[in-house]
Amino acid sequence: MENGQALHASPYAAQIEKFADSLTQISHTFLKMEGRKEYFTGEEVDDMFGRVKNKVCTNCEKCAWCWGEDFVHTYQMGYELLSAVDSYGAELNTEVKRKLSQRCIQAPRYLRRLLDAFQDAKQDMVWRNRIAQSREGCAIQMDTFAEMLRETSKELEDSIVTDERMEKRLTAGLKRKGVRVLNCYFFMNRKGKYEIHLTARSIQEKCVTTKEIVQEISGIMGKKMVAAAGQSQKLGRQYMTIVCLEGPAYYIMQGVARIGKGGSTVSGDNFMACELAGGRQAIALSDGMGSGEKACRESAQVIELLEELLMAGFPEKMAVQMINTTLTMGREEIHYSTVDMAVFDLYNGTCELIKAGASSTFIKRKSGVEHLVSTSLPIGVVHKIELESMECSLEDGDFVIMMTDGVLDALPVGEQDMLLSTIIGGSELTNPREMAQHILKQVLNWTGEEPQDDMTVLVAGIWSNYSAI
Numbered sequence: 001m002e003n004g005q006a007l008h009a010s011p012y013a014a015q016i017e018k019f020a021d022s023l024t025q026i027s028h029t030f031l032k033m034e035g036r037k038e039y040f041t042g043e044e045v046d047d048m049f050g051r052v053k054n055k056v057c058t059n060c061e062k063c064a065w066c067w068g069e070d071f072v073h074t075y076q077m078g079y080e081l082l083s084a085v086d087s088y089g090a091e092l093n094t095e096v097k098r099k100l101s102q103r104c105i106q107a108p109r110y111l112r113r114l115l116d117a118f119q120d121a122k123q124d125m126v127w128r129n130r131i132a133q134s135r136e137g138c139a140i141q142m143d144t145f146a147e148m149l150r151e152t153s154k155e156l157e158d159s160i161v162t163d164e165r166m167e168k169r170l171t172a173g174l175k176r177k178g179v180r181v182l183n184c185y186f187f188m189n190r191k192g193k194y195e196i197h198l199t200a201r202s203i204q205e206k207c208v209t210t211k212e213i214v215q216e217i218s219g220i221m222g223k224k225m226v227a228a229a230g231q232s233q234k235l236g237r238q239y240m241t242i243v244c245l246e247g248p249a250y251y252i253m254q255g256v257a258r259i260g261k262g263g264s265t266v267s268g269d270n271f272m273a274c275e276l277a278g279g280r281q282a283i284a285l286s287d288g289m290g291s292g293e294k295a296c297r298e299s300a301q302v303i304e305l306l307e308e309l310l311m312a313g314f315p316e317k318m319a320v321q322m323i324n325t326t327l328t329m330g331r332e333e334i335h336y337s338t339v340d341m342a343v344f345d346l347y348n349g350t351c352e353l354i355k356a357g358a359s360s361t362f363i364k365r366k367s368g369v370e371h372l373v374s375t376s377l378p379i380g381v382v383h384k385i386e387l388e389s390m391e392c393s394l395e396d397g398d399f400v401i402m403m404t405d406g407v408l409d410a411l412p413v414g415e416q417d418m419l420l421s422t423i424i425g426g427s428e429l430t431n432p433r434e435m436a437q438h439i440l441k442q443v444l445n446w447t448g449e450e451p452q453d454d455m456t457v458l459v460a461g462i463w464s465n466y467s468a469i
Contacts, residue, residue: 016153023146027139036132040121048117049078056109066104077103078114085118136383137325144318144325151315161186166221170198173220178204179213182239189278191347193246194223199239207234214244223247229275248279248346250396250462255433257440258456261291261406268295269404269456270303274311276343282310284341285358285458287404289380295454302327302337302379316343316354317387320379324356327380336380340402344394344462351400351462353390359408360417362424363392364399369425371417396464399424399435406453410443419446432459 040048057063066074081100101107163186171181179200187195196217202208210227213235218225224247231242260267268288275281286302288295302323309319320339327337340358344351353361357378362371376388394400401424408416423442429435436459444451 016149020146020149023142027142031139036129051117052113055113140325144322148318161188169220177216179208195245197243199241201239202235207236209234250346250349252281252344253432254283254460255436256458257436259451261451261454263450267454269454270299271458272303272307274307279346282343283460285402287338289336291454299337324379324385328383336378338378342400349394351392351394355388359405362401364424369421394462399461402458404456406455410447432461435459
């Protein structure tokens with residue numbers, strides 16, 4: 001399509017940039033507001049003392065002395081009590097109580113009211129910090145979404161191409177096949193591969209198959225095109241849009257094997273596989289905190305959100321960061337889950353591994369087995385997570401093997417990677433599901449006992465579309 005020209009200065013892209021700038025501005029406004037704090041201000045301490053004075057000291061015969069001539073010592077005593085309460089809680093040691101009794105004739109009431117004031121102020125701080133934490137989480141989400149909008153805008157701006165001559169050829173060629181074309185849009189992704197969005201209908205009563213349409217487009221363009229996933233199989237009398245892509249050089253197949261703790265059928269591990277735009281495919285594995293149904297719900301939530309965001313077009317790292325923020329907002333307790341994701345580019349055979357608290361990933365090649373390790377935190381622990389990513393090139397017949405901690409922890413400490421490399425390298429299996437089952441079975445045989453944790457092995461193999469296989 002040598003006559004194709006990219007379109008620039010789209011008003012829609014400019015509007016998207018304005019949306020992104022607005023989100024960034026709101027994010028910055030949130031971050032400028034009151035943040036989280038760990039200590040009381042002088043005004044808050046004065047307010048506590050004021051409450052105690054009004055409820056305890058006002059009618060006391062020594063009030064004028066304590067809050068007048070002896071004001072400095074009264075405040076000093078109050079600060080010492082607050083410091084002791086903050087350090088040890090309501091159960092103060094005997095020495096602190098003795099000193100208070102020596103200075104205050106209403107010591108029990110004074111201490112009780114001071115503790116009440118302190119607890120009220122502490123609870124107020126907790127709620128303010130929760131609000132501040134939620135604002136920080138919203139700010140991170142808005143910044144992340146603004147970044148995605150800018151990337152999408154730029155990618156869309158750069159991807160739209162026009163070729164009137166090719167559009168006329170496609171329209172004429174499909175008309176001979178009994179298809180009327182309403183409009184036709186050409187896109188080029190960052191890999192330089194074409195994508196065509198064709199809105200058309202059948203002219204005759206007879207339906208035309210999507211396969212026939214894609215074959216005709218391939219012949220006219222001189223490129224092998226394939227229908228995008230989820231397309232209707234036939235074109236009828238109503239207008240519908242067909243999306244076809246320049247055929248990738250590789251394809252992926254995956255298989256999984258898993259078992260719950262103690263042989264349970266309920267596992268805290270969950271996984272997914274989905275096709276992404278631009279000739280890519282993703283697989284992911286998540287291990288929830290602990291085991292059983294609760295861990296299963298946690299990891300299932302992560303996997304479902306991840307699949308939803310990836311299918312919607314969110315960049316992989318951005319999707320993981322957004323899920324992390326969602327998990328940390330508004331939670332007092334930490335509920336973490338690992339994320340182990342592999343994104344395959346089916347045009348050039350590269351694979352990006354993205355890890356958050358995940359265990360080792362193994363790559364089985366014809367030349368041997370290599371393993372990649374990660375030291376990152378799982379998601380759900382801190383607001384802003386540092387993800388680790390590694391990219392590797394794959395060839396026809398290579399395998400990517402991912403697993404949860406339960407598999408590695410079942411093997412002797414310090415020997416896990418070596419033993420798993422031996423198990424993986426010693427297998428001649430080429431079916432991903434059979435390979436996953438073989439690895440899990442060999443680990444269970446090695447331990448000779450029921451699983452002490454949930455165990456999952458996810459295997460993905462890559463093959464060339466042009467190989468003899």
